[in-house]
Amino acid sequence: MTGHLTLSTPEDSTNCTAKMTAIDTVKTTGHINPMPRPSIRDHLVASALEALHGQGFNGSAVQDITDAAGVPKGSFYNYFESKEALALEVIDRYGEEVRALTGVLSDESLSPVERLRRYFALVATKFAARNYERGCLIGNFSNELADQSRLIRDRLSSNFAAWSRPIETCIRDGQKAGEISRDMDARVLADFLLNSLEGAILRMKVEKDGSPLDHFMTLVFSRVLA
Secondary structure, three states, X not given: OOOOOOOOOHHHHHHHHHHHHHHHHHHHHHOOOOOOOOXXXXXXXXXXXXXXXXXXXXXXXXXXXXXXHOOOHHHHHHOOOOHHHHHHHHHHHHHHHHHHHHHHHHOOOOOHHHHHHHHHHHHHHHHHHOOOOOOOHHHHHHXXXXXXXXXXXXXXXXXHHHHHHHHHHHHHHHHHOOOOOOOOXXXXXXXXXXXXXXXXXXXXXXXXXXXXXXXXHHHHHXXXXX
């Protein structure tokens, strides 16, 4: 019995511990890739976008937003000085979503007028998918808050300008190609189309159908850009 019993030495224990530590290190650092989790701030912005788009700025309390985000109300002010400050970020987040649809306007495999037609059709489809409810948050805030907050008014203005730019660029391409008349400045024409679209969206909310957007498309492509 004593000839077959092997006693471990302190050195053996040290080596074993080192090996286990190395294995643990490989397991935790080499093979586990945790998915990034949205921050509390992101949760608040996303929840606020839903609440403010559906109920309006004045119809949504901070408590409504924090409840939707699953965040204690007291934590809100760790991330935003006020509901107004949060609204500024909501406007930018919504503006990014709006501009994500404008990629088709730079698709050079299509004629400029066809790019515009497809872009506005995409916008109409987006609202149809929501049963013509809520409308455009940028337009809604313009009606509700432009006279209440200079900060929000300025942010709305900058988002309208950013939204109009790819439309303007596409119109310029159409003018160079001879598809669109040069009688009207491209920037003025782009602003007119965007303003007309917002009016159609507002009427769409009232009628709860797509006819105002259909009329917009018909007039734009049979008269304005013909």
